[in-house]
Amino acid sequence: MVKYELLYNALKKWSDIPSSEWNAFMQVLKERRLNKGDFFLERGQMAHEIGFIVTGYCRQFFVNEGDQEFNHNFNFENDLVAGYQSILEGRPSQYAIQAMEDCELLVMDYREFETFYDRHPCWERLGRKAAEWNYLIKIQRETAFLIRDARQRYCDVVATLPEIPRRVPQYHIASYLGITASALNRIIKKMEKEKA
Secondary structure, three states: OHHHHHHHHHHHOOOOOOHHHHHHHHHHOEEEEEOOOOEEEOOOOOOOEEEEEEEOOEEEEEEOOOOOEEEEEEEOOOOEEEOHHHHHHOOOOOOEEEEOOOEEEEEEEHHHHHHHOOOOHHHHHHHHHHHHHHHHHHHHHHHHHHHOOHHHHHHHHHHHOOOHHHHOOHHHHHHHHOOOHHHHHHHHHHHHHHHO
16 A cells, blocks of 8 residues: 555645545556566557556657667656657657666556546646646756756756666766766766865
8 A cells, every 4th residue: 555655645746636536546556567677668659558656767768760769758756657748649659668677656547547537626637737747847858958068967967866876877867968978977077076
């Protein structure tokens, strides 16, 4: 039940969910375990599920025609994860979602979640707040790429997600920042020198 409490606490920051609604919601959740390297969603697959990460973390990434990977996002504990673009457009996913550590998730089919919108206003509010949150993340990331240099973007990421340097390999962080691994290594070394 601890897993369900974690999800409840994460969702109630966006919407007050009455206990009767929460009990109905818990009935449609499924527990899933992903081993490190497993995919929650593969590129080209139709997305139809939303996951809540209880333990572990995932990365979302694109692959170009030259098979080069570009990290788009990291989702850690207490985050929702899904192929939203695929779900909303009804088209195969352009990106993959991969477990970077062993993960435990609570999962539900998105179509089933949509049925909750008609049950109680708390679900509509939750959906709106989640969409607003995702929009803010997207606009902050776009703004950072337009007006901040690589060092500033790295500092922003570490300030927002302090577990990143500890848990995510540097080459994945570099990809997320839009720079090479060697450029990130130079930034980190320079920052360490400045602290000394």
